[in-house]
Amino acid sequence: MPGSEVRPLAIPEPEPAPTDHDPWAEAPAYLVEDNRQVQYFLDRFTGSRREVVGRWLGRAGGYLVMIRETFRAQGLPEDLAFTAMIESGFQPLAVSRAGAKGLWQFMAATARRYGLRVDAWVDERLDPERSTLAAAAYLRDLHRQFGSWLLAQAAYNAGEVTVARAIHRTGSTDFWALARTGFLRRETKEFVPAIQAAILIGRDPARYGFEVGDAEAAEVERVAVPPSTDLRTLAAAAGVSAGMLRALNPVLVRGVTPPRTAWELRVPGGTRAGVLAALAPRPTRLAASGSVGRAAGGAHVHVVRPSDTVSGIAQQYGVSVGDVTRWNSLGQPDRIRPGDRLRVAELR
Known part of the structure; x- marks a missing residue:
């Protein structure tokens, strides 16, 4: 600063470079409550539900890094990524009885409100990256509305109106107090502590006897294809697995690209040239x-x-x-x- 005494610059010793990046070991930015509700789900997840939770964590490796990076970039606690574990078990094609879909179990109306395309041809709730961006925006808006991540999570499950009504009728903004009333459904009362238990396990899986393998992302290329391109037909012509092509493009609910507009299709790495050749006109x-x-x-x-x-x-x-x-x-x-x-x- 101007006018201050000039001192020799202290150069700190360089820190050793980290060996392996471990997204599970990052410093948490979310407070988990130490109460009987959270402990109940922790006991359940490490006991009777251990096998199921193990499958959830096995799938998490394919999505957790992306979700946490997205949340961090959007200014959200990274631990909120485990909301998807309770919503869908990290299953990007999950569909509920009520019609909610994807990692984040969006209903169609909410998905559209947050910029996701949902129509007869395309359902972006099934796109892990785009639906995660929408979930981050929704959770951020809920936090701004209610001033608490616990209430934001409750509203994510029950809806903003339900949580706002519960607050109005009780005069309390403490989720745990609201959970002791009859103004929230049992599902919502259990949703938040279940997420908190999932976060505890996710922070240190080995402590709870779980193993989480790293999932390697499949190599993907992109190809612009004409309107109304049938994936099965294209796969046969290009010598590509039809199942793989569908798996890489789950948003195409009919297995056909939308009419009247070109579409950027995801294809397995190394197959772009073959796909382009199959698309080339041969009059x-x-x-x-x-x-x-x-x-x-x-x-x-x-x-x-x-x-x-x-x-x-x-x-x-x-x-x-x-x-x-x-x-x-x-x-x-x-x-x-x-x-x-x-x-x-x-x-x-």
Whole structure:
């Protein structure tokens, strides 16, 4: 500072570089209560529910680092990541009886409110990264509204109106006091201490006899594909596992990309070139021929691509769906496959 005495700069000794980054061992920023409700779930998770919790923690390795990094970037306690453990068991495709979906068990209306696309073609509640961003925003808003992470978690489960009504009727903003009243459902009363017990286990799994393996993220590439691309058809044409393609793109609820717009598809690492080759147009024009099954008079023949539909092909060549169906004896127009050769003009 100006005017202060100049002193030699003290250079601290360099700290040894960490060997392995351990996200489980980071300093917690969330207060866990030491009470009988939390202890009840801790005993249950390490006792009768041990096998189930072990499976949850086994899946956590694939998502925990991403969730904690997202929460840290959004200014949330990293330990809130274990909310997903109680919501879904870290199962990104989980679906509740009420229709909540994904890691964070969003209902459709709340998901849309926080920017997730949910429609007949796409359900981003099933996207771990995007749904985690939405969950962070929702939890942050709830904390701003109620001023407590415990109340924020209660509202995440029960809804803002329910928690606000409980506070209004009791005059208390202490979650544990509210949990002793009849203004919260049993599910909500148990939701918060269950998360706290999960956090204790997650901070030190070995202490409680759990092992959590590191899950290696699958190598993924991205490819822009045309509208209405069928994943199964594309997989067959590109020599890619259809199951893997569906697993990498769980948001595509019909297994088909949305109509009227291109879509960025996730494909297994090392397969991008093959997918692009399968998508490349291969127009063919046959010379005049009198042989059976060949178009005569120079008629056009269309080679089916993975993204093609009969209606789209018909529109492309200015003919009707009925024409294409009749000329090619298609019993079921939706059963065309990549590589099929369809006549798209009448024989003359």
